[in-house]
Amino acid sequence: MGGRRSEGIHMGEEGGVKVHGWVSEIRDLGRIRFVVIRNWREKIQLTLKRGVTPDDLFELTDDLTQESVIEAVGEEVAEKKAKAVDREIVPARIIVHSIAHPKLPMDPNWKVPAQLPTRLDNRPLDLRRPEVQAVFKIEASLIHGMEEWLRENGFLRVFTPAIIGAASESGAEVFRVQYFDREAYLRQDPQLHRQLTIIGGFERIYDLGVNWRAELSHTPRHLSEFRSIAVELAFIENEQDTMRVEEEMIRAGIKRVVEERSKELELLNVDLEVPKAPFPELRFPKVYDILEEMGKSVEYGEDYDTESERLLWQYVKQEYGADFFFVNRFPFKVKPFYVMKEDETWARSVDLLYKGLELSSGGQREHRYDILVSQIREKGMNPKSLEWFTKFFAYGAPPHGGFAVGIERLTMKMLDLPNIKEAALFPRDPERVLP
């Protein structure tokens, strides 16, 4: 406290409490007036009575509008009569910080629900809703829990570059940026630099950061800008080691949410449990048989589609009662050059799916220089263009692997949100870069 903000507040000899917030409702009954304020913890009702409350407080609150920002000092009512609030205060003093324009572009009280585009156009007002704030409180706890687990297990947080001089993988579209007199790109994934950090002798790392994809995706599960928690570890036996880390990290994140966000989960009507480990693992080529049994035909050696992901969830739900599951040993031909092959056809390449949605890709990476370069050729790429990356594998690379979990996707599925944009404060998609 202190400074200009508390000027004009005098607690009085008898003391009192000080509250602040955004005006949620004003109910004027003539001789009595109620002003309900909300902040990110609670709702508080200020009760003003004619003849009891000083007249200047009535005059002050005459001009109040919904969403105005005020502070108040007063006596807390011990036996509050107000039902739908956490506290009731009889104010002795009110400070108005900001009068809101009376015509709001949407209603944070949600008497008339707004559509998602309207909400996102007016996101700062939308964010005032306790249900919306709950999503981000939960997300923060989720990340806290995952980071805590990683640190306790010897992982070091690192920052890898967001601007890269060469498109990091084939496939996903990249955003081009002007980099002095050259062209550069925003990273789609911190993948390759995590590997180079491993080669730099950092044995267990994670990078919590932003990724960009310039895909024209119009779906409820894609963002042009998203965050991932990307883990890489050295001296692994095989891809199973990365899977164990991934499932424990996720369990720790969810455990934290369950422990400290019960109020928010209840508000969102979400019944959350920490998933059991190990997560079920499905493997190619058996995946084709499972899908065949479920009436879905996918050509042997090819990748599956979105519908298959949902069918496989249905399968593991029936067989194991699980929402999280791994799919391992993808065909090498559908995965990037850097994955480690198990044999000629299949790779130690692992996806983690949650409720039928891909949450992460990962697995064991190829660390042997000659094989890595030959895999680049096999992909029809020019080894020269990737030399900036591959050359360091010639100077000592340990066996390693990792994964990158999409944070908004994890949050969305955990809370059964209908759209991933609900899990980003200010989401970016092909149509939206403002606000």
Next chain:
RNA sequence: GCCCGGGUGGUGUAGCCCGGUUAGCAUAGGGGCCUGUCGAGCCCCAGACCCGGGUUCAAAUCCCGGCCCGGGCGCCA
């Protein structure tokens, strides 16, 4: 990028198929009444058919184009 669906007061919707009233309702807004409201209540007021073209005596309504939005697919986290 391809395929579907949709744009009505500030917000959310009815009306559109089957063309013709003052375009209805809720909520927010303005004014009034009310001493315990809590989605407060009651009375009054103001406020809208995405843009352009076409068909027609007449278009929110039918047709074409554009713009915007949502969903499905592909790609991926």
